[in-house]
Amino acid sequence: MVFLEAVIKETLRINPPSSTASRRLTKSVVLDGVLYAKGCTIIAEPRLAHIMPEHFQHPEKFEPERFLPPRNEGRMYEFIPFGGGVHACLGIQMAMVITKIFANHAISLFDWQLTGEASFVQFPLKKIKNNYQINLQPV
Numbered sequence: 014m015v016f017l018e019a020v021i022k023e024t025l026r027i028n029p030p031s032s033t034a035s036r037r038l039t040k041s042v043v044l045d046g047v048l049y050a051k052g053c054t055i056i057a058e059p060r061l062a063h064i065m066p067e068h069f070q071h072p073e074k075f076e077p078e079r080f081l082p083p084r085n086e087g088r089m090y091e092f093i094p095f096g097g098g099v100h101a102c103l104g105i106q107m108a109m110v111i112t113k114i115f116a117n118h119a120i121s122l123f124d125w126q127l128t129g130e131a132s133f134v135q136f137p138l139k140k141i142k143n144n145y146q147i148n149l150q151p152v
């Protein structure tokens with residue numbers, strides 16, 4: 014289950030289902046020498062945050078073990094599929110449990126045969142192209 018959780022996190026890192034977390038500034042702030050004025054909307058974009066090499070080694074690779082010791086990547090505000098702060102997703106635990114149950118059934122009930130390399134559309138949400146096929150046979 015520990016590794017399955019890491020696989021789910023790695024999937025959320027590469028394919029975040031929600032494209033943005035937005036905040037409207039209630040006061041002006043300066044970050045890294047840039048002024049963000051009161052009233053501006055700041056958008057945190059997981060598709061960009063999750064491929065920053067200073068936070069994720071080899072971000073182009075699917076490596077669930079990045080979320081496990083000793084690497085322990087995906088720290089707070091670096092891994093943001095559920096947003097962050099006081100308005101972070103309230104359903105994180107529920108989403109993780111449902112995904113684990115679904116993945117456990119999908120993996121144990123079917124033999125999965127991939128039919129080729131998957132490709133993705135990037136906008137408005139990153140997702141696998143509709144023409145990609147996976148051959149599933151009941152075990």
Ligand code: HEM
Pocket residue numbers: 029030031033034035093094095096097098099100101102103104105107108
């Ligand atoms: C994989 C599944 C899910 C993903 C990727 C997801 C993602 C997100 C994201 C990105 C936000 C915005 C967070 C922010 O602005 O910082 C959010 C907010 C929220 N989510 Fe989820 N969510 C998921 C499942 C769920 C589930 C299952 C529930 C409830 C049962 C839920 C309830 C909420 C609520 C209530 C908010 C608003 C929180 C607030 O504004 O204070 N989410 N979610």
